[in-house]
Amino acid sequence: MITLSSDFGSPYPAAMKGVIFRRTDARIVDVAHDLPRQDVRAAGFWLRFVLPEFPPVVHCAVIDPGVGTERDAIVIRVGGHALVGPDNGSLVPPARALADEDSADRGSGGASSEADCRDAGFEVFVYRPESPASSTFHGRDVFAPLAAEVHETGISTIEEIDGVEPAESFVDLRFPEPEPIDGPKTADWTAETADGIAGEVLVVDGFGNAITNVPGTAAEGRDRAVVNGMSVPIVDTFADVDPGSCLLTVGSHGYLECDVREGRGDEAFDLGPGDRVEIVFPPTDDGSGDGLEELRNG
């Protein structure tokens, strides 16, 4: 089985399928081809969300704003899976998730950086074909054939593919971490005890849900929050509020998201990818946090 992910829209991915079927009779499974265009961080987010659900297979994921530049093609081997795509960081969050190292996914501000393969927790290979592709469509001309070859050769013997060799480094990608806000009470901040957290929007999904980097655990036991000055309920399900109402909920990815029932959260909260989100929780029963009261009613 080979899964395909891209930002190519339609009908470009079909050309990749044809190329693969010329080389193998593996099953092809579409993950998505409408991932946010040329958005490496969104790709990393969604691939981390989806790929760990699969049994160990080959995943070909091409979100590649650097196509035509010097960036390498890589294959990552982790937990029986193989990830094939450009060396731009997009494959790293799913690789960490597959390596069960999510807890180590701690922030460098969302920027890509160079990382050493020896500490990665997974194996990275670089692919340098003898005759470099000149095309603008590396999905069809580089990555699809490489994914087919990884499938045919076997994930455990990637090294045997011509042009594949262990990489010394790779472009890393770590999502930014939310930070405690609002003064001394947050000095001993943990996700469970924070009274105020500043995070940012990682991605907006197709329905306008603005998904943040704030873990859902931060809202445990809370039923209301002030998000960028707007007071909204924290609910388990959309059905808990009226149509058109804003809400904060924990999405299936485990993060807080800013949503509207039967509407678009990104518009109602005026939030897009990368925007700062300040989430302040009202005072708890023990009287702490009174100072937040006015924010709460903002």
Add this chain to the structure above:
Amino acid sequence: MITLSSDFGSPYPAAMKGVIFRRTDARIVDVAHDLPRQDVRAAGFWLRFVLPEFPPVVHCAVIDPGVGTERDAIVIRVGGHALVGPDNGSLVPPARALADEDSADRGSGGASSEADCRDAGFEVFVYRPESPASSTFHGRDVFAPLAAEVHETGISTIEEIDGVEPAESFVDLRFPEPEPIDGPKTADWTAETADGIAGEVLVVDGFGNAITNVPGTAAEGRDRAVVNGMSVPIVDTFADVDPGSCLLTVGSHGYLECDVREGRGDEAFDLGPGDRVEIVFPPTDDGSGDGLEELRNG
């Protein structure tokens, strides 16, 4: 084979695919993942349109505005097929179609109601897992695993699955029925003889075709109608009118639909799901129905 239908957009359904492939090597076939969001009636309409074309397989269809509430998960067994999804009525129209009981699909106004399983014409099972899922993504966490288990266990032995037992009742869904209009001449109305029919729009498809609940037989032998006061031709095919022109035709689902060639019928006719549609046919050769003349030229 397992078919997948949802209103999840992208890339959420891919997580369901991964979950299924971890449990079975069944073929997965996408029906659609852009069904009208949280619209149980539209789901029922489209599933009834598509699923009976398939050979007997497992169908997992998740349009689930009640996710997170007390609604049950159900499996319907009918004609060798199994339908897996939430107990909200969306699975009932395709179940009736598969039971070859379409003729019994007579109106209660489109509302959902409670029905007794003994009269259903198909078997309904409820699924109550030991440890209830807390997630907001039951497509991935409840229905995908259940569909995989139904496939592995076999449709004829659904009862053997842990947590599955015969249901006593289920949420029914029947589409509204069109009604004769326009006075005494419609007293002996049948689909074939009606001079005026009031129905409603069931769904609007992706091209803007406003599909009504009026059966195509109502327009047999007619070449023109007045739809909500607008006189339009009744044609067999779009090519029979000029680009941009309004028309009434019988869609592949068997119902009259309000369309525009190379345009959107919903906009031209100002119609959306649930809107009332009055269709009046001009007088026939025997001179009846002169009173409709002015409507005809409205």
Add this chain to the structure above:
Amino acid sequence: MITLSSDFGSPYPAAMKGVIFRRTDARIVDVAHDLPRQDVRAAGFWLRFVLPEFPPVVHCAVIDPGVGTERDAIVIRVGGHALVGPDNGSLVPPARALADEDSADRGSGGASSEADCRDAGFEVFVYRPESPASSTFHGRDVFAPLAAEVHETGISTIEEIDGVEPAESFVDLRFPEPEPIDGPKTADWTAETADGIAGEVLVVDGFGNAITNVPGTAAEGRDRAVVNGMSVPIVDTFADVDPGSCLLTVGSHGYLECDVREGRGDEAFDLGPGDRVEIVFPPTDDGSGDGLEELRNG
């Protein structure tokens, strides 16, 4: 394997899948179902782009503005592939590509015309079922069953299918050819030497890239051009210009396309399918073409 292409959107193609799976357990591969609606030329372009990437299989492609009219259903056999669809020209460009006759694809202005099967370079069969389908959904009722039957019968023995017989003619489709412009210096125009070329937009893809009929070879060795009076760089990759900038590049289909990095080329260049595109190259080092200077700065 059967590939499916259409302009049906969703969920109509799923009905075709069901129909096919009732008749064969062939693998079904979606090429695209959002091809430009009822646009035979765009269908020909995209099918020519995608289908030759596949190994020899059955391709069912239904872009069919003439559904319900007298147009025939055809099957084309070429290079081990079978193309199933309406006789409107849409299958001809991929058939020529599969016949390795692309070089013969020379222009009659993009119009469809009647062609003789004896010169085609591929075999054309017409399909006339005993009981003609009356439906508006020939994708489900004619082409899907026919594709399944071609698959089951075998591409080499299409003639054995009831209702299939060799065609004497078929509706041809050839894309228009670009022409040299700008006076005597273009008298001995070839794609390599032209200083000015007038072509047209064949299709606009989902990202707004306006793809022309001017072959990329026309721009070899050039780094700038004046497109309809607008001076833009010719680049290998989007990354060579700033976000929001216009550019001319050679797409993966081999033609020049008018694009914007992180934007829509069709809007920035004000171009749609069928629009004329004049591309003028600045003078080269040998001093020729000074007269183009003002156009260049237009």
